Amino acid sequence: MAATRTRKGEESRSRLLHAATTEFARLGYHATKVSDIVAAAGLSQAAFYLYFTSKEAVFTELIAEFRGRLQVLADAGKLATHLSPESVPDQVRANVLALLQLLMADATLTRIALFLAPDGESIRDGIAALIMANLQANQAAGIIRPDLDVAVGADAMVGLLERLLRRWLKTGEGAPESLASAAADVIMYGILNREVL
Amino acid sequence: MAATRTRKGEESRSRLLHAATTEFARLGYHATKVSDIVAAAGLSQAAFYLYFTSKEAVFTELIAEFRGRLQVLADAGKLATHLSPESVPDQVRANVLALLQLLMADATLTRIALFLAPDGESIRDGIAALIMANLQANQAAGIIRPDLDVAVGADAMVGLLERLLRRWLKTGEGAPESLASAAADVIMYGILNREVL
Amino acid sequence: MAATRTRKGEESRSRLLHAATTEFARLGYHATKVSDIVAAAGLSQAAFYLYFTSKEAVFTELIAEFRGRLQVLADAGKLATHLSPESVPDQVRANVLALLQLLMADATLTRIALFLAPDGESIRDGIAALIMANLQANQAAGIIRPDLDVAVGADAMVGLLERLLRRWLKTGEGAPESLASAAADVIMYGILNREVL
Amino acid sequence: MAATRTRKGEESRSRLLHAATTEFARLGYHATKVSDIVAAAGLSQAAFYLYFTSKEAVFTELIAEFRGRLQVLADAGKLATHLSPESVPDQVRANVLALLQLLMADATLTRIALFLAPDGESIRDGIAALIMANLQANQAAGIIRPDLDVAVGADAMVGLLERLLRRWLKTGEGAPESLASAAADVIMYGILNREVL
DNA sequence: CATGAATGAGCGTTCATTCAT
């Protein structure tokens, strides 16, 4: 079904996939009609079913693709490194940046996977779990406050990233570097002015 | 249209409204059929249109109701008080708690308005804006770190609350008080162990 | 069902009847909803069924009323008089006028009965039949051209009246007298200029 | 939407169009269900919307088709010729015949356009306007009685044709030639027996 | 590989009519 034999087929399939990404991101899953996708791809409705079993199938494939990319990052250990005490802040910033860059690399796909898919929540939960594991390890190492509820800490990190990402997806404003560093700082240091209090 | 003249009508209308809330929360807007709603309310399909102009109209009414409740809180100034330096932490916790309690008061409605409605994002943005204004005022008062990007601070707060709320909506675990206090602490103090670093 | 016992009931019934006439004339049978009628009458939907068995029933009653009025004229023999040779033209004009006046007396009802009712055609056919009988009699009497196809003559008369009536119902322009006389003249004398030909 | 790419599609479309004509003529616009049309065409409900945007759209298309045919006749000048004095009667008969033949050529369509469509009246008014213009010209030429109200003359002609047509549509009796000639005679010469009066 | 044509299943909405008070 999904197997393509010729180069031309390959190309049609990827055109459909791309069109689907665009349309889903633009309209959401339900509002996107198969006819929208094929129109954007310049193909017929029937052609769609040459490459995908159903509308849901493309969507699923898109999500799977996203999950795959995320897995690569997770496997690379970027999200679960032990921090060496010397340069903690910089490492945290770097980690956040890596994640953010991955998510920003394919904006439309990210939008679909994280914010439009029914199981977007579970993906975000997966990220949160990774981060939580990281916090736990570093809490044991004494770098994270011992009284911190790590689940809440992870939620703060992920929740903040979610919102920053949404803003960025909408406006496109802000460089990954500055966003990552601002986010890391808030999470690391909190918002209070300790000098005064 | 929406006018009900007798107690019986009043009741039917609210049964429909309640059923709609439940079904929308359970299935989402699109997947919820008018037939689902009336079935849950024990009324006929036609009765639905006695009280609401359309499926979309009930949904809108639900959201409006939620917005109204939120407005009450905002007007009460709970979300934008100047903190007196003495007991900052307690006040922050109290404010977070007030917001959380409001949102938890009608779990299903909150779920719909915040996470299922197309304009849920804008509602959350509204909350973020309120919090940001609050941060700004308190930054000027010296209570908040002068180098903090208040927009990011507000996003951290709202993002965290979003995630906590989602978890709570799903699991029902955790008392508002402890959640609010944990959230407030992370945002105020950050996650790092300052003694060590 | 249709029987009214009290004065108040009598009044409600006639209010409904009047409202029905207006609405049917304005919107046509199908487009007129029972809710339109009762709204115009200032009563509830249920009240409607206190006085009429169905939407169709009111309509039928209206038509019957019209048929009755027409019958009166027919019975009065106005449409089937033998013309006395002396003043044929004036008598024809008078007859046409009598018919026209009847039809114009209740414009909305006429509009409904003749032009909106499914059996409006049969009513018009009835009028044509009367006129044809009249022509036949007068043809025998030598007043009408012996070579005239009386059916066609009757159709000309009725067809013309139909069109004049429609125009008048729409614009309200023209006095019955002048319309009747113009119509009678065309039918009697034709359109050609005999002096020349 | 209306574009058909293959012969098969072309055929389905015209089958639907034909079925629509039949059903509309038989039942009228409102009483005709899309399901009736597709049943008569041997297609599925959905297929209907492959070729027409809505039920109303087919109806409109039908009317437009009729208007087009009429326009052809009008443009051909058949309805607005100057009569040459010699053979006036024959020319009038010929003109009436041409019109009648056009209208009889597609009986069902004519029935729909003239007698069932909401704007049937305006179409008939259009015909009347053409005829009136014709009368006016010929009145100036001295062929038509100078004292004739041409509007009324046109109404007599059109009104008569309407009735003859209706009868013919119902019974199918009468050849176009004889109907046209009888109609022309009544309109030209009137009904009175001039020898006597 | 690709398409135009076709369809089944479903959904939101309307409206004449009835019921309970």
Next chain:
DNA sequence: TATGAATGAACGCTCATTCAT
């Protein structure tokens, strides 16, 4: 007599999916 509430039965339209070529 009158009403607000309620309903059954339709109907127009949409859309993901399949078929024939």
